[in-house]
Amino acid sequence: MKRPFKFTWAIWFLLAIHAVVALAGFSAPYNYETQDREHAYAPPTRVHFIDCAGKFHLRPFVYATKSDELNLMEYTPDCAQPARVQFFTQGDEYSILGMFHATRHLIGVQEPARLFLMGTDGFGRDQFSRLLYGGQVSLFAGFVAASFSVVVGLLLGSIAGMYGGRVDDVAMRVAEIFIAVPWFYLLIAVRAFLPLQISPVVAFLLVVSVIGMVGWGRPARLVRGVVLSARERNFVLAARGFGASNAYLLRRHLMPLTFRVLLTQMAVLIPQFILAEVILSFLGLGIGEPFPSWGNMLAQAQQYNVLVSYWWMLLPGLAPIPIFLAYHSLAETLQERIKSTI
Amino acid sequence: MIGYVARRVGHAFLLLFGVSILLFLLLQAAPGDFLSEIRLNSQISPETVAQLRAQYGLDQPLPVRYWKWVKSSARGEFGYSFAYNTPAAELLWPRARNTLLLSIPAVVISWLIAVPLGVFAAGWKGGWADRLFSGGTSVLLALPDVLIALLALLIALKTGMFPVGGMTSINAQDQGTWAWLRDLAWHMVLPVAALVIGSVTIILRHVRASVNEVLESTYMRAAEGHGLSRLKLLFGHALPAAANPLISLFGLSVALLLSVSLLIEVVMSWPGIGPLLLEAILARDLFVVIGAVMLSTLFLVAGNLLGDVLLYAFDPRIRRQGIRRQGIRRQAIRRQA
Numbered sequence: 001m002k003r004p005f006k007f008t009w010a011i012w013f014l015l016a017i018h019a020v021v022a023l024a025g026f027s028a029p030y031n032y033e034t035q036d037r038e039h040a041y042a043p044p045t046r047v048h049f050i051d052c053a054g055k056f057h058l059r060p061f062v063y064a065t066k067s068d069e070l071n072l073m074e075y076t077p078d079c080a081q082p083a084r085v086q087f088f089t090q091g092d093e094y095s096i097l098g099m100f101h102a103t104r105h106l107i108g109v110q111e112p113a114r115l116f117l118m119g120t121d122g123f124g125r126d127q128f129s130r131l132l133y134g135g136q137v138s139l140f141a142g143f144v145a146a147s148f149s150v151v152v153g154l155l156l157g158s159i160a161g162m163y164g165g166r167v168d169d170v171a172m173r174v175a176e177i178f179i180a181v182p183w184f185y186l187l188i189a190v191r192a193f194l195p196l197q198i199s200p201v202v203a204f205l206l207v208v209s210v211i212g213m214v215g216w217g218r219p220a221r222l223v224r225g226v227v228l229s230a231r232e233r234n235f236v237l238a239a240r241g242f243g244a245s246n247a248y249l250l251r252r253h254l255m256p257l258t259f260r261v262l263l264t265q266m267a268v269l270i271p272q273f274i275l276a277e278v279i280l281s282f283l284g285l286g287i288g289e290p291f292p293s294w295g296n297m298l299a300q301a302q303q304y305n306v307l308v309s310y311w312w313m314l315l316p317g318l319a320p321i322p323i324f325l326a327y328h329s330l331a332e333t334l335q336e337r338i339k340s341t342i
Numbered sequence: 343m344i345g346y347v348a349r350r351v352g353h354a355f356l357l358l359f360g361v362s363i364l365l366f367l368l369l370q371a372a373p374g375d376f377l378s379e380i381r382l383n384s385q386i387s388p389e390t391v392a393q394l395r396a397q398y399g400l401d402q403p404l405p406v407r408y409w410k411w412v413k414s415s416a417r418g419e420f421g422y423s424f425a426y427n428t429p430a431a432e433l434l435w436p437r438a439r440n441t442l443l444l445s446i447p448a449v450v451i452s453w454l455i456a457v458p459l460g461v462f463a464a465g466w467k468g469g470w471a472d473r474l475f476s477g478g479t480s481v482l483l484a485l486p487d488v489l490i491a492l493l494a495l496l497i498a499l500k501t502g503m504f505p506v507g508g509m510t511s512i513n514a515q516d517q518g519t520w521a522w523l524r525d526l527a528w529h530m531v532l533p534v535a536a537l538v539i540g541s542v543t544i545i546l547r548h549v550r551a552s553v554n555e556v557l558e559s560t561y562m563r564a565a566e567g568h569g570l571s572r573l574k575l576l577f578g579h580a581l582p583a584a585a586n587p588l589i590s591l592f593g594l595s596v597a598l599l600l601s602v603s604l605l606i607e608v609v610m611s612w613p614g615i616g617p618l619l620l621e622a623i624l625a626r627d628l629f630v631v632i633g634a635v636m637l638s639t640l641f642l643v644a645g646n647l648l649g650d651v652l653l654y655a656f657d658p659r660i661r662r663q664g665i666r667r668q669g670i671r672r673q674a675i676r677r678q679a
Contacts (some may be wrong), residue, residue: 177360184601185619185638192623192631193368238654275486279605282488300487302609304506307492308499317489326486 007333017323021135025094028129029108029115034092035288036124037113038067041310042075044119052079060085064113074140083113101342119312121300131142131316134292136279139323141208141293142274148212149269150262153219157248160220161227172224178217187214187276191285200291207286219265226258260338267331271324278320294319343654348651354643361639362415365632366408397425411629419628420636425622430633433618437638440509441607441614444530445599445641446661448537452595456542457581457588460549464557465576475550482543487602494536498610505529509613533610540602541595548591552584559583586657593649595641 020027061084063077094099096142098231107281109115120128160171166201179184190210190323198206227250236253280286281295289296297316301307390466395401398411409420419429426433463475498504505511556562559579565579581609607616615634622630 135584177357180639180642181361181635182600182642183596184604185635188604188619188623189365189631189635190368192628193371193628196624203568209414271484278486279488282605283608285623288364297489298492301492302495304495304499307496314485314492314496315488317486317492320486321481321484324486325480330478 004333006329008334010330013326014330016056017135019140020074021132021139022128023096024132025096026102026104026180027106028126028132029105029117030126030129031092031094032125032130032133034125034129036126038315039065039075039114039116039120039124040122041306042114042116042120042124043310044312045116046077047085047112051082057080058299060108062113062115066162081113083109084113085109097213109179119310120268121297121313122306123325126258127312128313130292130297131294133317134294134316135192136318137204137287137291138274139291141204141211141277142270142272145211145215145268145273145276146269148209149215149273150219150266152216153221153265154223154255154258154262156216157220157223158227158255160217161224162246162250164228168224173222175217175220178214179221183214184276184279187211187280188283190214190287194287195228196205199205200287203287207277207280211273211280215273217268219262219269222261222265224257226261227254230254230257246308260334264331264338267327267334271320271327273321276322347647347651347653350647354647357622357643358639362480362632362636363408363412363637366404366411368378370404372591373559385660398422411632413601418426420633422597422626425625425627425628425630430629433630434615434633434637437615437618437634438641441600441603441613441616442641444533444537444607444612445596445603446529448534448541448599448603449455449595451594452538452599453544453592455459455538456549460546460584460648461553461581463546464553464580465572467554467557472518479543479547482539483547485539487540487605488609490536490540491606494532494606495609498532506534508611513586532559533606533612534608536610537599537602540606544598545595553580556584565649573585586653589653589656591647592652593645596645600638662679 010131014182025031042065045065047061047062048057049060050056051061054064061082061171063079064083065075066078067075085110087106088104089110090103091254092110093103105137107115114126116126116128118131120126121130156175158169160168187210191207194206194210209316212222233256236249239253240251277286278298281293282299282306284299286297287293287296294316301313301317385445392401399407402410412544414421414429420429420434421429423430423433453556458473466472495506498506505528509529510522511529553576562575562580562583565575570579604616606612606617607614608620611617615637619631619634622628622634
C-alpha cells in the first residue's frame with residue numbers, strides 16, 4: 001500500500017527529534033545544571049542580523065546583556081559587546097551515553113555573551129538546554145513504559161487467549177480492574193505506595209515501571225482477541241494436528257499475528273505515557289531536580305509571579321505538542337491499515 | 343429492566359471489590375508508612391511508636407486490615423485518616439461534591455458543544471470546514487492537560503477578571519445565598535472551561551466518526567434521494583441512528599473528565615479530590631489515598647451504569663435482546679480515557 005505523506009513525515013520527524021534529544025550534550029549549548037546566577041529569568045536571547053548602528057551582517061550574532069541597576073531582572077543588550085553565533089564551538093564538557101566525552105557543541109557564542117534560546121529559569125539555567133536534556137527523560141520514559149506494557153500485555157493476553165477457561169477468566173478480570181479505574185488516579189495511587197525521596201535514576205526506572213504497570217490492560221485485551229480468533233484458523237489447527245505444542249503454536253504462529261495490533265498500540269500508548277511522566281514530574285512525584293524533565297520544568301511555572309512575569313517558563317509545555325501530533329498521525333495511519341485489511 | 347440493572351450493579355460491585363483488593367496488595371508492597379518519619383525522631387521512644395502502630399492497626403497482617411477496612415466501608419467510613427484523625431469519609435465526601443460540581447457542568451457543556459459541531463463536521467465531510475475542523479481537533483488533542491491548566495491560571499492572573507484559585511471568596515458566605523452562588527459560579531468559570539477544552543475534542547471526534555458511518559449507509563442515501571433537507575437528514579435521521587455508541591460514550595466521558603480534572607484542581611487550587619489525593623500521598627495517609635481512588639472508580643462505574651441504562655431506555659433493540667457490547671467503539675474510547 002502507498003504510504004501517505006503524513007505517515008512518512010511523522011516517522012522522519014520523530015526520528016530526528018529522538019536523535020537530537022539523545023545527543024542532547026552535543027545539540028544543547030549548555031549543560032543542564034550550569035547555573036548563571038547573574039542571568040536569572042533572562043528572557044530568550046535575541047539573535048540579530050542588524051547591529052545597533054543599523055548595519056546588516058550575514059552571520060547572525062547576539063549582544064551580551066547586562067542587568068539593570070535598579071531592577072536586577074531587567075536585561076538590556078550591550079551594543080559594545082557583540083558575539084557571533086558559532087557552530088561546533090567549545091563549551092561545557094558532556095558525555096554521550098556515558099562513553100564519549102567531548103566539549104564541542106553544535107551551537108554557541110563566546111563569553112561574556114550568552115545564547116539562551118528559550119530564556120533561563122530562576123537559577124539562570126538555560127531553558128533550551130534543559131528542554132533537550134529533559135526530553136531524554138520524558139520521551140524515553142514514554143517509549144520504555146509503552147514497550148513494558150505491550151510486552152506484559154502480549155504475554156498475559158496470548159496466554160489468556162490460548163489456554164482459555166479459568167486462566168482466561170482470571171487474566172481478563174484483572175485486566176478489567178486496571179482498565180476500570182480512571183487511569184490517572186490509579187497511576188498516582190501506585191506511585192503513592194512507593195518511596196518519595198529517591199535518586200533520579202531510580203526515580204526514572206520507578207516512574208517507567210509504574211506507568212507501564214498501570215497500562216498493560218488494554219494491549220492484553222487486544223492480543224487476547226487476536227489470539228482467540230486465530231486459534232481456530234486452519235493453519236493453526238493443521239499445526240496442532242501435526243503435534244505442535246501450545247507454546248510452539250504461540251511462539252511460531254499466534255504471536256507474530258499480533259504484531260500489527262501491538263505496533264498500533266505502541267503509537268497510541270507512547271504519547272499517553274509521555275504525558276503521564278510529564279504530569280507525575282509536574283506534581284513532584286516523578287523525576288526530581290536538578291535533572292530536568294518537561295514536567296518538573298513546567299512545575300516552576302506554577303508559582304503565580306513566575307507565570308505572570310516570565311512567559312518563556314511555559315515553553316516546555318509546548319514541546320510535547322508536535323511530538324504528540326506525529327504519534328497521533330502515526331497511530332491513525334496504522335489503525336486505518338488494520339481496518340482496511342480486515 | 344430491573345433484572346438488567348441489577349446485573350449491572352452487581353458487576354459494578356464486583357469491580358469495586360477487585361479494585362480495593364488490588365489497592366491493598368499494593369499497600370502491602372509499600373515501604374514505610376505514616377509513622378516512618380516519627381520513628382526517625384530520636385525524642386520519641388520506640389515503645390511509643392509501637393504503641394501508635396498498634397493503635398492505628400498497622401501491626402496487623404494484611405487480611406485483617408482489609409477485613410477491618412471493608413467493615414468500616416460498610417459503615418460508610420472508608421477507613422481512618424491518620425493525618426486528620428477522622429474517618430476518611432468525612433474528608434472525602436465534601437471533596438467529592440466539589441469535584442462533581444466541576445465535572446457535571448463540564449460534561450454537560452462538552453456534549454452541548456460536541457454534538458452539533460460533530461454532526462455538522464460529518465455532514466460537510468471533505469470541505470474546507472471539515473479540514474479546518476480535523477486540523478483544529480488534532481492540535482487540541484495534542485495539547486497537554488498541564489498546559490491547559492496553566493493557561494487558564496495565566497488568564498485569571500493577567501486579566502484580573504476571574505478569581506485566582508479556590509472555590510469562593512473569603513467573605514462570600516456573609517452576603518446571602520444569591521451572592522454566594524454568584525461568587526461560586528464565577529470561581530467555576532475557568533476550571534470548567536479548562537475541563538471542557540481538555541475533553542471536548544475526543545467527544546467531538548467520536549460524534550463525527552459515528553455520524554459519518556451512518557451517512558455512508560444506503561438508507562441515508564435513499565432518504566437524501568427523497569429530497570429531505572440537509573438539516574433534517576443530519577439531525578432527524580443520522581443522529582438518532584448514530585446515537586448508540588455515543589450514549590455509551592456519555593458514561594465513559596465521566597472517566598475521561600475525572601483524570602483531567604485532577605490536574606486542573608491541583609493547578610487552580612480547587613478543593614476537589616485531586617489536591618486531597620496529592621496531599622495524602624505526601625503524608626502517606628494511605629486510607630485517604632485508597633478512598634480517593636475508590637471514589638473515582640465509583641464515579642466511573644456510576645457513569646457507565648448511567649450510560650447502560652440510557653441505552654436500554656433509548657434503544658428498543660437492546661430492550662429485546664439484552665445489551666450487546668459496543669466493543670470496538672468502547673475500547674477506542676477507553677483508550678483515550
